[in-house]
Structures are given as C-alpha cells and as structure tokens.
Amino acid sequence: MLKSVVRHLKSKCLFLLPLLAVLNAIPSWAEPLVWHATDGQRQFTILGSVHVGNQDMYPLPQIFLNHWQEADGLIVEANILDTKMPSFTFNPPLTHSLLSKEDSETLNKVAKQLKLSPNDLSYVPPWYSVMSIQLALAYNLGLQADLGVDYILLERAANQSMPIYQLESVAKQIDMMKSLPSNGLDMLLATLHGWESMDDQLDCLLATWQTGDKAKLEELFADSSYSPETDAILIDNRNQDWANQLSDPKRYPAGNYMVVVGAFHLFGEKGLPQLLTKKGFSVRLLTKEGQSQCEW
Structure with missing residues (x-):
C-alpha cells in the first residue's frame, strides 16, 4: 500500500519483499500458485502478488498467461499506475x-543500516516508519517496485487497453493504516524485534511463494500474525470486502477476469479463495503444488 508496500517485515507482508539470493535455488519446474474461481457466469484467475521484485521472478506461470489471453479485465488491490x-x-x-x-x-541502528535518517523514521506514525523501512530494504536488496507482479501486469493491461479495476483506492488504504491501533505500533515493534533474523525469514517466505508450497504457505500464514484487531483491519476485513465485490454481478458482469492481490490474502479460512467458495463459487488450484526446503 501507499503505492507498492502494504505490511511490515516480520509477518504476512514479508511476501512483499522477496530476497534475491533465494531465487537461484528455486527448481526450474516450480511456480507460484494460481487459483481459478467461477460461478458459471464469471471466471476469476487469481494470482498472489509480490509487490517488489526483479527480472528473475518472471515469466509468471504459463497457465496464468494462457488465461490472460482471453481476459476481459484485470482486477488489482489498487491501481498503482495512477500517480495522483x-x-x-x-x-x-x-x-x-x-x-x-x-x-x-x-530503530536508530536499522536506520543506519538502511542509510535512512533516524528523524525520518521517528517523527512519523509507526505504520509509516514500517513502510519506509520496507522500501529502503527492498532497494538495498536490488529490488524494484516497478518489477513487482501487480505493477508488471498493470503495465501490460494498460498497453493492451485491457480494462483495469481496483478493489480499493490508495486513499482508502491510507485511511485504513491511520485506523490501526496506536498507529500501527505492533507492526513496528515486530519489525524491530525481529530485525536480526529478517534475512532468513525473507529467504523462507519467498522460497515458499516461488515454489508454490501451499502447505508451508498456510503454516507460515497461521504462524505470522499481529493482534486480532490489527489482522482484522489489514487482512480479514479487506478479504471479506473483496469477496463481496467479486461476487456482485453488477460490479463484475459475466466474463473472464484476472485477479492479482497480495499473496497472503489467499490463505486460511478467511482467505479470498475460501470466501468465494462460501459464496457459491467453484474454486480450484490450476498450478501444481511444490515443496520448499526452507525451515522457519
């Protein structure tokens, strides 16, 4: 969120900060998970996004690209091509x-390591401090926002004059962050307290995403959480809102749509695939589940 970063470094949002080193260890056959949901009239091909990345993350799964050829529109969390x-x-x-x-x-030590001004992290709300840390870490690792999955697909859709739909606006995302308990203090504390082990966590999380290790992803999702209130604001409530939107035939009439949202929105009983199932959609995985070798 706020363009391309959504959550902090020691929880579900770790998926948004892939680590370069792990990419070379991914088997050539492995691929991220892709879901398909249909109610007979609408078809949604759903891919979990990593919002910053590099060229080694591409190409995307072939089955996703095949469905893209017949797509009537691209649905994303927010249209980050809109620079306003x-x-x-x-x-x-x-x-x-x-x-x-x-x-x-x-915090001062983290700022020094990332070549950030301590004051720039101290005199802002905690949620903004977290996002500044994320962006700086991503750039230091050689990652780029314009190589994130959603950004790449948004550009492709725009170049092909494909309709683009957003599930929420950037303004709504900012309001959401401002509504967090203590301005997101628990996010920042988790980031600071887990800083020394961040590289290993990033390695493991990206490996599970890149290999499509569904069982491990579900385990990591269940193990990584904030307070119930914070998780509800950042994950659960949004998932429910998105499921309501996708199931509304007035908003999305009959057709084929590509859906790209943050990867950790797709797991658990309150994840988007399960919520669509409860709304009468037939949901299945299109890709083969892989197995990563990392340990949390």
Missing part, C-alpha cells in the same frame, strides 16, 4: 513518543 497520490497528514501518536529507549536505539 492523495494528500494526507500524519496524526499522532508518532513513533518517537511510543518507543522505549531500547526500541529507539534499535
């Missing part, structure tokens, strides 16, 4: 007023 960012202000409490002395020292 809404104006907004930072509401207190800000990060510097919420951290203990020890956590403040850790």
Whole structure:
C-alpha cells in the first residue's frame, strides 16, 4: 500500500519483499500458485502478488498467461499506475513518543543500516516508519517496485487497453493504516524485534511463494500474525470486502477476469479463495503444488 508496500517485515507482508539470493535455488519446474474461481457466469484467475521484485521472478506461470489471453479485465488491490497520490497528514501518536529507549536505539541502528535518517523514521506514525523501512530494504536488496507482479501486469493491461479495476483506492488504504491501533505500533515493534533474523525469514517466505508450497504457505500464514484487531483491519476485513465485490454481478458482469492481490490474502479460512467458495463459487488450484526446503 501507499503505492507498492502494504505490511511490515516480520509477518504476512514479508511476501512483499522477496530476497534475491533465494531465487537461484528455486527448481526450474516450480511456480507460484494460481487459483481459478467461477460461478458459471464469471471466471476469476487469481494470482498472489509480490509487490517488489526483479527480472528473475518472471515469466509468471504459463497457465496464468494462457488465461490472460482471453481476459476481459484485470482486477488489482489498487491501481498503482495512477500517480495522483492523495494528500494526507500524519496524526499522532508518532513513533518517537511510543518507543522505549531500547526500541529507539534499535530503530536508530536499522536506520543506519538502511542509510535512512533516524528523524525520518521517528517523527512519523509507526505504520509509516514500517513502510519506509520496507522500501529502503527492498532497494538495498536490488529490488524494484516497478518489477513487482501487480505493477508488471498493470503495465501490460494498460498497453493492451485491457480494462483495469481496483478493489480499493490508495486513499482508502491510507485511511485504513491511520485506523490501526496506536498507529500501527505492533507492526513496528515486530519489525524491530525481529530485525536480526529478517534475512532468513525473507529467504523462507519467498522460497515458499516461488515454489508454490501451499502447505508451508498456510503454516507460515497461521504462524505470522499481529493482534486480532490489527489482522482484522489489514487482512480479514479487506478479504471479506473483496469477496463481496467479486461476487456482485453488477460490479463484475459475466466474463473472464484476472485477479492479482497480495499473496497472503489467499490463505486460511478467511482467505479470498475460501470466501468465494462460501459464496457459491467453484474454486480450484490450476498450478501444481511444490515443496520448499526452507525451515522457519
């Protein structure tokens, strides 16, 4: 969110920050998971997105690209090709007023490692501090927002004059972040407290995504969480809203649609595939499940 980064580094949003080193270890046959959902009138081909990346993440699964040829539109979380960012202000409490002395020292250490100004991370809300850390880490790893899955597909759709639909606006996403408990303090604390092991976690999470290891992805999803209130705001409530939109024939009439959302929106009982099943859609995996070798 806020263009291309959604969540923090030690939870479900780790999927948004793939690590370069692990890509060379992925078997050539492995591929990310792709779902297909239909109610007889509408068909949705669903791919979990990694929002920053590099060329080694491509091409995408062939079955997804095959369905693309007959698509009537692309559905994304938010159209990040729209460069008109809404104006907004930072509401207190800000990060510097919420951290203990020890956590403040850790934040300064992280800022130094990422070549960021400590003040730029301290005098903003915690959720914004987290997003700044994510972007800086991604860039330091050689990753690019314009090589994220959704960005690549948005560009392709625009070049082909394919209709683009968004499930929510960037302004709505900002309002959501501002509604988090203590401005997202639990996200920032999880990031700071898990900083030393971040590389290993990134390795494992990306490996599971790239190999399509569904069982491991579900395990990691279940193991990584914030408070129930924060998870509800960032994941559960949005999934339910998206399922309601996709099942509305007035919003999406009969046709074939490609759906690209953050990968961790697709797992668990409250994940998008399960919610669509409960709404009467027939949902199945189109890709072969793989098996990663990483351990959490």
